[in-house]
Amino acid sequence: MKAVDVTDRVYPNDMDPFDSYRITLKPHAHLHYSYAIREGCMNIELSDYLLDAPDAVLRDTCKAVVSWAVRGKFRAPQSLIDFIHSDKFIVGKRPLYLERSRTVTMDQQGQFKNILDSVERLRESGLIFDDDIRNSFFSWVEHMAKYKFGQCNQLFRVVTVNPVLDSEEVPDFVLDYVVYHEILHLRQDSTKNRRPHNAQFKSWEHQFPMYEQAEFYLRNFYR
Ligand SMILES: [Zn+2]
DSSP, rough: OOEEEEEHHSSSHHHHTTSEEEEEEEEEEEEOOEEEEEETTEEEEEGGGGGSSSSSHHHHHHHHHHHHHHHHHOOOOOHHHHHTSSHHHHHHHHHHHHHOSSSBBSBBBOOOHHHHHHHHHHHTTSOGGOOOOOOOTEBBSOOOOOOOOEEEETTTTEEOOGGGGTTTTHHHHHHHHHHHHHHHHHSSOOGOOSSSSSSHHHHHHTTTTTHHHHHHHHTTTTT
């Protein structure tokens, strides 16, 4: 998708103090907000994931960008937060996100291991709850940074796992632990996510029965 000019959808507004505004939606893999000011005109660039957003959401978001330019801090407006956390948004835009993430295989079944088996074991052992994994998507990826074993996109509720763990030699509990860690990110309130590995997170993580062994295994993975 190319850039879409949505300036007309946002006007009329009360977005002082700039003379004029131009608002475009552009394709990005992640939700994205940026601005540039040229000769009194403020160019606001938002992600094209917001194309179907109500005009009010676009307007509130643009106002937040303006106040970011003036006061130096971007604070997502509540209407935007509500919109992007709706199941409709997640289900509707996740395919686009997955397509843009490129390395995602779209498969839970690897050569040797199925991520959903881990999810099931975690659920059966009472470590995770249905609500933790509601409207979520799991997949192997083609490759991931060497010392990263899993990743979670909280916005689109996507958990991906490093293919080095798709091996007969890797004990199931290690994969379970990695998947558990990422599911805990799904459990977190992503709107208050300054420090994802906070004390609350760590206490959840320590509930994993073989926590020490799994951490030890991963720390020494390449030795
Ligand atoms: Zn983490």
